Amino acid sequence: MFRYVVRRTLLAVFVLSLVSFVSFGLMSLMPGDPVEEMRMSNPEMRPEDVVRLKALHGLDKPFPVRYANWLSDVVQGDLGYSRTYKVPVTHLLGDRLLNTAVLSLSALVLSLLIALPVGVLSALRNGGRFDYVSNLLAFGGQSVPPFWLGIMFIMVFSEHLGLFPAGGTQTLGQEHTGFAGLADRAKYMALPVLVFTVSQMAVYVRYTRGAMIEALRQDHVRTARAKGVPEWRVVFAHAFRNALIPLVTVVALALGGVFGGAIITEQVFAYQGVGKLVYESILAGDHNVAMVAFNITIGMVLLMNLLADLCYAALDPRITYA
Amino acid sequence: MKNRVRLIVSGLLLCSGAAFAAAPGTLTEAELRIGTTQEFENLNPLVSNMSATSYILGAVNRTGLVILDDKNRWVAQAAERVPSLENGDAVFFQDASKKKLKVTWRIRKDAVWADGKPIVASDYELAWKVGLADTVSVPNREPYQNVERFDIDAKNPKVFTVTFTEPKFTFARGLWSALPSHVEGKVFKEWGDKPQGYDRNTSYARTATTPALYSGPYRLSAIKLGSHVELVRNEKWWGKAAAFKKIVVRVIPNSGTLESNLVSGEIDVVNGIGMSLDQALAFETRVKSEKLPFQVVYGDGLTYEHIDLDLENPLLKDVRVRQALLHAIDREALVKALFAGKQRVAHHFLHFTDPWFTDAPADVTKYEFSPRKARKLLAEAGFKAGPAGVLEKDGKPLRFPFMTTAGNKVRENVQAFVKESLKQVGVDAEIRNEPAKVFFGETTTKRKFGGMAMYAWVSSPELTPRQTLHSSSIPTAENGWAGTNTMAWRNAAADAAIDGLEQEFSLAERKKKAAVVVREYTRELPVLPLFYRATIVVSAASLEGMTPTPHTFAETYHIERWRPAVGARSGK
Numbered sequence: 001m002f003r004y005v006v007r008r009t010l011l012a013v014f015v016l017s018l019v020s021f022v023s024f025g026l027m028s029l030m031p032g033d034p035v036e037e038m039r040m041s042n043p044e045m046r047p048e049d050v051v052r053l054k055a056l057h058g059l060d061k062p063f064p065v066r067y068a069n070w071l072s073d074v075v076q077g078d079l080g081y082s083r084t085y086k087v088p089v090t091h092l093l094g095d096r097l098l099n100t101a102v103l104s105l106s107a108l109v110l111s112l113l114i115a116l117p118v119g120v121l122s123a124l125r126n127g128g129r130f131d132y133v134s135n136l137l138a139f140g141g142q143s144v145p146p147f148w149l150g151i152m153f154i155m156v157f158s159e160h161l162g163l164f165p166a167g168g169t170q171t172l173g174q175e176h177t178g179f180a181g182l183a184d185r186a187k188y189m190a191l192p193v194l195v196f197t198v199s200q201m202a203v204y205v206r207y208t209r210g211a212m213i214e215a216l217r218q219d220h221v222r223t224a225r226a227k228g229v230p231e232w233r234v235v236f237a238h239a240f241r242n243a244l245i246p247l248v249t250v251v252a253l254a255l256g257g258v259f260g261g262a263i264i265t266e267q268v269f270a271y272q273g274v275g276k277l278v279y280e281s282i283l284a285g286d287h288n289v290a291m292v293a294f295n296i297t298i299g300m301v302l303l304m305n306l307l308a309d310l311c312y313a314a315l316d317p318r319i320t321y322a
Numbered sequence: 323m324k325n326r327v328r329l330i331v332s333g334l335l336l337c338s339g340a341a342f343a344a345a346p347g348t349l350t351e352a353e354l355r356i357g358t359t360q361e362f363e364n365l366n367p368l369v370s371n372m373s374a375t376s377y378i379l380g381a382v383n384r385t386g387l388v389i390l391d392d393k394n395r396w397v398a399q400a401a402e403r404v405p406s407l408e409n410g411d412a413v414f415f416q417d418a419s420k421k422k423l424k425v426t427w428r429i430r431k432d433a434v435w436a437d438g439k440p441i442v443a444s445d446y447e448l449a450w451k452v453g454l455a456d457t458v459s460v461p462n463r464e465p466y467q468n469v470e471r472f473d474i475d476a477k478n479p480k481v482f483t484v485t486f487t488e489p490k491f492t493f494a495r496g497l498w499s500a501l502p503s504h505v506e507g508k509v510f511k512e513w514g515d516k517p518q519g520y521d522r523n524t525s526y527a528r529t530a531t532t533p534a535l536y537s538g539p540y541r542l543s544a545i546k547l548g549s550h551v552e553l554v555r556n557e558k559w560w561g562k563a564a565a566f567k568k569i570v571v572r573v574i575p576n577s578g579t580l581e582s583n584l585v586s587g588e589i590d591v592v593n594g595i596g597m598s599l600d601q602a603l604a605f606e607t608r609v610k611s612e613k614l615p616f617q618v619v620y621g622d623g624l625t626y627e628h629i630d631l632d633l634e635n636p637l638l639k640d641v642r643v644r645q646a647l648l649h650a651i652d653r654e655a656l657v658k659a660l661f662a663g664k665q666r667v668a669h670h671f672l673h674f675t676d677p678w679f680t681d682a683p684a685d686v687t688k689y690e691f692s693p694r695k696a697r698k699l700l701a702e703a704g705f706k707a708g709p710a711g712v713l714e715k716d717g718k719p720l721r722f723p724f725m726t727t728a729g730n731k732v733r734e735n736v737q738a739f740v741k742e743s744l745k746q747v748g749v750d751a752e753i754r755n756e757p758a759k760v761f762f763g764e765t766t767t768k769r770k771f772g773g774m775a776m777y778a779w780v781s782s783p784e785l786t787p788r789q790t791l792h793s794s795s796i797p798t799a800e801n802g803w804a805g806t807n808t809m810a811w812r813n814a815a816a817d818a819a820i821d822g823l824e825q826e827f828s829l830a831e832r833k834k835k836a837a838v839v840v841r842e843y844t845r846e847l848p849v850l851p852l853f854y855r856a857t858i859v860v861s862a863a864s865l866e867g868m869t870p871t872p873h874t875f876a877e878t879y880h881i882e883r884w885r886p887a888v889g890a891r892s893g894k
Contacts, residue, residue, distance in 0.1 A: 007836075019844035030759065030763075031759060031764030031765075032759050032760070032762060032763020032764060033763070034765060035760065037460050037762075037763075038371045038765050039551050039804075039806075040762045041371065041372070041373065041780070042371055042461050042462060044462045044464070044785075044789070045461055045462050045789075046462065046789070046804075047462060047795070047801055047802070047804025047805055049461060049462055049463055049464075050802065050804045051802055051804065052456070053459055054802075056456070056459055056517060057455070057459070057518075081518060081521065081522050083459075084361070084363060084365045085361070085364065085457075085547045085548070086363040086365045086366070086369055086521060086527060087363075087364050087522075087527045087547060088371070088527070089520060091547070092547060092548070095546070096548075109690050114333070135538070144631070150579075151578055151579065151582075154582045154586075155582060158582055158583075158586040158588075159586050162587075164588060165588055166579060166582045166583040166586045166587065166588050167574055167576075167579055167582075167583055168588070169549065169570065170542075170573065172355075172552060175396065176392070185464070214687055248518055255601070263602070267575050267576050268578075268579055270549075270572070270573065270574040270575060270576065270578050270583075272546065272548065272549045276548070277548055280361060280548070280575075285759075285763075286863055294580065303376050308516050
């Protein structure tokens with residue numbers, strides 16, 4: 001097991017380097033850069049200013065040189081400088097990563113809490129009224145675009161009912177601590193979490209239902225029932241445990257993306273997360289910010305995949321890692 | 323049902339100690355909350371470049387020696403008076419064989435930083451040195467490079483003299499903001515020789531809430547880039563005291579939810595870079611129909627929307643074709659139909675409030691809406707009726723791409739109007755829109771639009787159009803695609819007039835030179851002028867004193883005039 005983990009970790013470092021190289025290259029192919037953006041908004045910038053600033057930011061160098069410089073700085077612990085916000089990248093990312101993780105994890109936990117029982121029940125009542133209704137809602141949840149749902153929630157819960165703030169991360173200028181601080185954050189997170197939950201929950205309901213229907217048809221489940229094992233034990237100890245294997249993969253991938261952000265949800269609710277920051281950074285050609293966020297997300301995906309693989313062994317005794 | 327839901331959730335929230343937003347549209351002197359869609363960077367006035375940053379700087383940085391007032395006139399701000407040749411603060415002198423200009427500035431005696439230290443000449447000298455450094459990312463170095471000497475009066479630290487390398491009529495305008503030398507001096511000394519060293523280590527980035535960095539009616543108390551800034555009253559401010567104790571500026575990137583934030587009481591104001599005109603018009607209708615406590619204020623803006631023509635496209639090389647295009651567009655109907663008449667038709671690049679503006683028939687060739695004239699000009703250019711109603715010449719249809727920024731609803735509406743207008747006279751403008759990043763970063767910069775490119779130019783009063791209309795500003799591979807004369811317009815008379823403008827110290831003579839550029843521009847039409855954009859501010863109806871400004875100095879440069887209406891002050 002230990003050797004397996006070491007091997008996978010080394011492979012992850014290789015994949016991370018490769019993906020960072022590719023993503024840096026792709027971003028370099030995008031037209032424009034922060035200096036071009038400055039030029040378009042500043043009619044007094046002269047051609048010589050454009051040339052000087054590109055040289056100062058190293059934007060006049062070919063892509064491999066720029067990548068090598070970036071990598072060298074990162075390895076030395078310097079994550080770089082945001083050319084858009086004109087501050088070190090570390091100033092920008094810290095709180096935002098945490099905000100995004102809290103939003104994503106809250107939505108993930110909430111959607112699993114709802115989706116797992118609904119999916120199991122739906123599979124047990126396959127073809128029944130509950131199954132139809134849950135399927136309808138799941139398809140609806142998957143089909144509704146998050147930006148539309150977000151705007152609808154804002155109109156209903158903020159504009160008309162005045163229950164939740166229309167956007168933001170916390171009440172500005174008020175230093176809430178302890179429980180009041182948590183309540184304040186919860187008030188701002190309620191609508192984005194709800195939107196995020198609706199779209200995710202639908203996926204998990206479908207996966208759980210499908211996996212459970214498959215598991216309930218297995219021979220060992222039929223055998224357990226024939227042996228007179230109580231139904232709840234058949235469902236949870238025999239069927240659900242097997243159904244968890246495909247679900248673990250999906251949840252692990254979702255966990256890998258907790259730092260990736262929910263760009264649309266964060267944009268609509270002006271939520272201070274990393275998704276919005278990365279989106280803006282890519283648009284502005286602010287590579288240093290985008291690259292750090294990319295690599296954190298890629299690292300998380302690789303880590304969660306490794307954890308998922310280890311979970312398989314725990315869930316299924318037939319799986320072992322040498 | 324609605325009440326029951328409200329009751330349950332209210333109960334839950336109240337139990338948890340949560341507080342609701344203030345009632346929409348109510349104001350007190352305790353706090354004013356402003357929403358904007360655009361991001362801002364750190365508040366160092368020398369390296370900042372974003373509109374939203376400039377908006378915030380208006381409230382916290384008043385070290386600019388002069389400023390444009392509401393009527394586009396330069397007036398003193400941190401200076402005691404505007405230097406001029408007439409008042410003797412500016413004098414020409416002969417240095418060897420060259421005529422040079424020396425300008426004396428006197429800083430207001432009461433001007434101080436927010437820590438109480440006086441604003442002195444050495445603060446401007448430090449900014450000059452920072453501006454000249456190759457290692458600092460100052461956007462435009464021309465104002466710094468054009469000063470060859472900076473002399474501080476030995477007897478009075480608030481008086482200094484600058485000697486210009488090239489005397490220009492803008493000598494009393496282009497001077498920079500100051501940097502507090504007692505704070506930033508040591509930072510520049512330590513980091514100034516390293517590439518981007520000062521950028522990364524300026525106190526505006528590292529310890530942004532240091533009071534000594536600010537000099538306006540407000541100073542910064544909190545900043546979260548990409549999210550918000552909080553400003554509190556600067557007790558050391560030397561001007562008229564601001565009414566609001568605290569100002570919060572929040573970034574709400576989605577313009578659709580900006581309105582919801584206003585209506586639900588999360589913000590009190592949407593600033594001039596928050597709402598587009600179509601949104602403001604729709605919101606104004608809603609305000610009237612639902613009797614909401616908000617106001618929409620419109621003002622004249624210097625930004626003008628236009629269509630660049632690719633003069634290297636053989637179809638557009640013929641001036642008669644370009645003139646026909648403008649005759650075919652009913653711009654008066656366009657601004658009425660799409661903007662309720664709130665934006666004015668532009669006949670050339672100068673705004674009607676600009677001192678150089680001319681409307682004289684000798685200077686300006688106007689192209690009224692006349693499809694008949696358009697068809698006649700196209701016929702004279704050799705175009706004949708072709709298949710599907712599109713004119714053709716030598717078997718080639720009168721067809722070219724028409725590009726603008728994809729997703730910009732206002733522009734797309736204008737584009738549809740123009741396309742339909744051109745179709746009526748047999749011109750097929752093919753819509754090929756691109757995201758702003760590609761459109762500005764590649765297509766216009768490298769002159770790849772091939773036909774018509776619609777966007778806006780930001781201007782300011784008496785701005786020499788060197789970057790946009792001079793032939794030396796045509797972007798080419800040789801000059802690294804620098805310059806914004808994307809039409810590739812070459813006109814010797816206009817070039818000569820532009821060259822002479824900067825060194826012309828008589829306003830009357832400058833007007834004559836500017837008129838030459840206008841004359842050539844309107845005769846040759848390298849660009850189709852459309853309209854001047856209006857500036858818009860949306861706020862609580864009880865907010866007084868806030869008016870949109872027509873220039874690049876945002877409304878926050880008069881933030882001390884803002885106050886809640888007398889009857890509204892006890893609302894919250």
